[in-house]
Amino acid sequence: MYEVINEELGIKACGLADLTAEQVNHFLGLWEDGARIGTLTVFFENETGDLVLNKDNEMYDTYRELAEIYMGASSDRREEIWENCPVPQMKETIRVMENCLKFRRTEKELFRARKNYIACxxxxxxxxxxxxxxxxxxxxxxxxxxxxxxxxxxxxxxxxxxxxxx
The missing domain is CATH 1.10.287 (Helix Hairpins)
Structure with missing residues (x-):
């Protein structure tokens, strides 16, 4: 079960033990050979659009703070965060966060499109x-x-x- 970190921003957290085998296989399939699931920092769920942090990651507190700042920031502020990011691994996490935001915007527009039917x-x-x-x-x-x-x-x-x- 995922723990709600920030409901307004759609941020949750879970431990590695909370992941299904299907999720683990999916993540590892996206990474280079020899990667370990323990390096997972964050992912987003396609079903809900929620950003999910890995509580078992050694830098969890840092990623939690980053997620709350980034997910609530304006596009200009997010760009500034990206440009000033000193750690390459953290940039990958930011990329996941940005993809999550894009997914949410797309889902919102698709919802609007589905609700607007043609009456003419x-x-x-x-x-x-x-x-x-x-x-x-x-x-x-x-x-x-x-x-x-x-x-x-x-x-x-x-x-x-x-x-x-x-």
């Missing part, structure tokens, strides 16, 4: 035709551009309504 019948018909005419990658690209185009049309209509009212 003409738009639904256009998207249906796109699906029929293109392979998956092409359809995604065209649908994305169509969405941008529709957003611009909505903004222009909104500005036009506002200028008529004023």
């Amino acid at each position: 019948e003409p738009s639904y018909a256009i998207l249906s035709e796109i699906r029929k005419k293109y392979d998956l990658a092409g359809a995604v690209s065209v649908a994305f551009r169509y969405g941008i185009m529709q957003g611009k049309r909505m903004e222009r209509a909104k500005k036009k309504r506002q200028s008529v009212i004023a």
Whole structure:
């Protein structure tokens, strides 16, 4: 079970004994040959987006402090932390933290995209035709551009309504 370190920042901690064999194999598979799981400092869970620190790491307190500072910092401050990081191993940990933040932003946007459904019948018909005419990658690209185009049309209509009212 993971211990909650900072709920607001999504930071948890666990010991090596809390990891599953699947997790250990996954981590070791990403590292160079001969690496030991004891060197694990931090990872993030794809299911929750939480950053998880290894309590058994000898520098746990340092990484905990770094995580709380980094995960709550602005992008400018995070860049400054990266540039001033003196230890190469710590840079790898910071890279994991940055990937965690990117994952969270992406998940947030995907959530928004899933919750915004198409209520306009003409738009639904256009998207249906796109699906029929293109392979998956092409359809995604065209649908994305169509969405941008529709957003611009909505903004222009909104500005036009506002200028008529004023």
